[in-house]
Amino acid sequence: MSNPKTESAWAPRIIRPADAGVSASPEGLAEYLRATDPGDLLVESRAVVFRGFGVSGDSYDGVADLLLPDRLAYVHGNSPRTKVGRNLYTSTEYPAEFEISMHNEMSYAHAWPSRILFFCDIAAATGGATPVVDGKLWLDSIDPEVREAFQAGVRYTQNLHDGMGFGKSWQATFETDDRAETEAFLDRAEAEWSWLPDGTLRVTQVRQATLKHPVTGTEVWFNQADQWHTAGLGEDAAAMAEIVPEDELPQNAYFADGSPIPAEYITHVQEVGMKMAVNVDWEVGDLLFVDNVAVAHGRRAFTGQRRILVAMS
Template sequence: MSITLDWQPRELTPDGAGVGASAQGLLELLGRLDVGALLADEKALVLRGFGITPETHGTAVDALLPRRLAYVHGNSPRTKVGDNVYTSTEYPAEFVISMHNEMSYSHTWPSRLLFFCEQAPESGGATPVVDGRLWLSTLDPEVRAAFAPGVRYVQNLHDGYGFGKSWQDTFETDDPSAVESFLTGTGAEWTWTPDGTLRISHLRPATTRHPVTGAEVWFNQADQFHHAGLGEHAAAVQELMSEDELPQAVTFADGSPIPAEYITHIQETGLALAVDVEWAPGDLLLIDNVLVGHGRRPFTGPRRVLVAMSD
């Protein structure tokens, strides 16, 4: 299978599909499609012009993601606003969120993500998406070879007070035994520190293959776990706490440090290859979470984009 250099998400509109510009029109369109096959082929779908509102959003989510997942073990700051529906992120508006596949650091991850624009920002705020095969093939061979054995992620999840996310928010429970049950069998190693912090370490691959197409893609979040991924704020964070105290960190599989220049190269390559999906109220973006990485551009003014996930 060749790599398409000019890949774009497939846009579906009421006019193009010959249906009404309404939630009912969207349901009519989806009834004609094999969404799974189309998504595996196109990688990402933009559903635009159907007039989806907060009141009809649930209908669209039910149709596109019949088996919604909770964001358990997720590391992004977000708020649950409905039945396994969340704010897409609460990361400060002025920062770029680098390209990534949701929860690729975990032993399981969602297969699909569905974004919904409830409120578009005054400027910026696009969701960039990148073809994971193209990302992998464009990375420097030296970087790909270094990551071939995998990456080791470390999380320090505090007990309610501290920097980063708590283990309660991360696992959506106040019960330590429920967390341990979740982690058992995942290949992770964990320990509870005297101050109630949960420290988790686990080795994961740097790439994976899509279960339908067989495409090998770049599939890790090393750059988001590495202090260098914080850009100009990296030095300030390192002054505040040691590497062992950071909310999240990452090394090569053997425990050796990942050079900062590798992280910069990974981030810059992903963002340079990305296609921006600009938002208007009511837009939906459905992505295959293995074939496509996503991020966020900085923005001004209020922005509200919701996300739901499914297996």
């Protein structure tokens, strides 16, 4: 495969109190946001860091409500998270020593958040940056052979256990214990689903591999095949795949027609995304506001304590 481009000319915009012409306080940031259209801000910059405003857990809601007026629950999310506030979650609970590859949040689903807001409550001792990548740059940097192979889309499969097993349960995934409510959600999502004898919920969805931005029309790489495919999930997933039948794995990804995706394609997509990414190195109180279609995000490995919270709209 050809080598990807080596650098990105784009980086998130950083707005400090002096840039906004307001006081270095949560109230100052709120004043700035009331006079600014967040949608216009994202179309122009794609991702914005608000730094130096002293936002804390106590003042978070007042600021977040101006950026995300209608926060979404993380229903049908596949990442391990804990709900800690009003549709506010830990950003991920994967072990600190692992990187998380680039992705657009819930791009495997029938609907996804258009905006994401990250908040740094505790910064890592070392590492722990949130890398972000321009989705058009990522798409353009992927080998043409791979892009062509994904043209018809991605088929995602899930086996969500009934409370005991590998991966997430269907109750945690859909934030309900009600089967009928879950079934109705999946029907609205035009997903295929079935209940297995042991209570496992099997879900299959065919989704897009690329997407055109609803405002700019720019086409971007927009799928999570590499985060569902065993080749993209590290040694533990590879070991699981050796002992668990393929159709019983917690999750997997195929081409739209159900044919297997070569492992080297998955590795290539991940490596290109991480290589083209720009790190956002956290300071306590930072807010990172992201256009979830235009920009993908991930996580660098870290040491020490790290607490990044996330909300979506």
